[in-house]
Amino acid sequence: MIQKLLDALIDIVLWIPRQLFGLLVDAVELMLGWLPEIDIVDIQGIFDGIGGELLYFLTVFEFDYGLTAMMTALIARFILRRIPFIG
Structure with a gap:
């Protein structure tokens, strides 16, 4: 009851x-x-507009790896700053 x-x-x-x-x-x-x-722009059209010289330097400097490493570091920093007594 x-x-x-x-x-x-x-x-x-x-x-x-x-x-x-x-x-x-x-x-x-x-x-x-x-x-x-x-309105979503056609992504392929944007990449077609990039010149060959720019694509060469993006490949030489490994832009895809660098962008991934930077975003991973920023996300790890954000998560670590949320832990008490660490951030």
């Missing part, structure tokens, strides 16, 4: 946060509908 009473009390107390969360989700969904659609 006491367990049922506690369960009912918990349901009553948690009803307001659940309703507020539902309203917040509905508001965010409505606001996302207001955003304009972005």
Whole structure:
């Protein structure tokens, strides 16, 4: 009997946060509908516009490896700064 009473009390107390969360989700969904659609440019057309000289230097300097290493370092730094007593 006491367990049922506690369960009912918990349901009553948690009803307001659940309703507020539902309203917040509905508001965010409505606001996302207001955003304009972005036209996606053809990626192949962009790469076709890059000259051969630039592609040569990107290959020599290993741009793909460098970009991957930089992004990995930035993500690791972000994660490490979230750990208490380290960052």
